[in-house]
Amino acid sequence: YRFNAALVREPSRSVVRGLRAVDQGDPDYDGVAAEHAAYIDALEAAGLAVTVLPPLEAFPDSVFVEDPALVFSAGAILLRPGNATRRGETAQIAPVLRRRFETVLEMSGTGYADGGDILVTPDHVMIGLSARTNAAGAGALGACLTKLGLASKTVTTPPGVLHFKTDCSLIEENCVLVTARLEASGVFEEFETLILPQGEEAAANALRINDVVLVGAQFPRTIEMLDQAGYSVVPLATEQIGRIDAGLSCMSLRW
Numbered sequence: 001y002r003f004n005a006a007l008v009r010e011p012s013r014s015v016v017r018g019l020r021a022v023d024q025g026d027p028d029y030d031g032v033a034a035e036h037a038a039y040i041d042a043l044e045a046a047g048l049a050v051t052v053l054p055p056l057e058a059f060p061d062s063v064f065v066e067d068p069a070l071v072f073s074a075g076a077i078l079l080r081p082g083n084a085t086r087r088g089e090t091a092q093i094a095p096v097l098r099r100r101f102e103t104v105l106e107m108s109g110t111g112y113a114d115g116g117d118i119l120v121t122p123d124h125v126m127i128g129l130s131a132r133t134n135a136a137g138a139g140a141l142g143a144c145l146t147k148l149g150l151a152s153k154t155v156t157t158p159p160g161v162l163h164f165k166t167d168c169s170l171i172e173e174n175c176v177l178v179t180a181r182l183e184a185s186g187v188f189e190e191f192e193t194l195i196l197p198q199g200e201e202a203a204a205n206a207l208r209i210n211d212v213v214l215v216g217a218q219f220p221r222t223i224e225m226l227d228q229a230g231y232s233v234v235p236l237a238t239e240q241i242g243r244i245d246a247g248l249s250c251m252s253l254r255w
């Protein structure tokens with residue numbers, strides 16, 4: 001969670017048609033844009049140099065740059081997103097990453113993987129199987145990670161949950177913020193855990209950046225829990241992007 005730089009993409013007007021599992025009504029474009037602007041401000045305040053890419057009207061979900069690629073200081077990996085409507089986002093972000101990273105790897109084969117399913121921990125990279133990341137994709141991604149000198153392990157996402165990181169985030173080298181349903185799977189046995197209060201599961205996709213933790217502002221009990229645990233919490237509105245199943249990690253790539 002120690003980073004110097006981040007890449008984000010401005011939401012397109014088409015963001016109102018973004019994918020969602022349950023329709024709670026379209027997000028409002030101006031609302032998404034405001035949440036995104038506040039997110040950029042928070043990344044900068046946390047010490048990151050933020051590069052802002054232009055919007056892509058043809059890809060409603062392209063504001064979620066975390067999904068088509070993974071970045072590390074050692075290099076980047078281009079992913080093949082699990083939902084067909086998002087697959088073209090990789091070709092859009094590839095040249096940007098090639099300009100910045102000497103090593104840019106591509107997954108072999110035809111499997112797929114979304115960045116939202118990848119949790120980077122100090123010892124290994126966890127690859128969550130989900131409707132967006134299949135076994136073939138996890139295998140191909142694992143091979144790319146090996147080339148970058150990173151160990152990985154494949155884990156499972158609770159049924160019906162969009163991404164592995166919909167339900168967890170790393171907030172300390174050895175501590176994760178996690179939903180009770182994911183914690184019950186035993187995947188974080190070697191970690192300390194902070195369990196999300198019942199009813200605030202959607203706060204699990206928080207984002208630790210340097211000395212602060214970005215958390216959805218509409219989750220007061222989670223904010224209080226983190227505050228009491230000694231974290232410096234930055235609450236950010238996520239109500240509009242939340243309508244298209246997004247939280248705080250999805251809107252940036254960090255390294």
Ligand code: CIR
Pocket residue numbers: 018019020061064066067083086115116117163165166244245246247249250
């Ligand atoms: C999607 O379904 O792909 C988008 N509406 C939400 C993606 C959220 N991404 C993430 O959590 N990494």
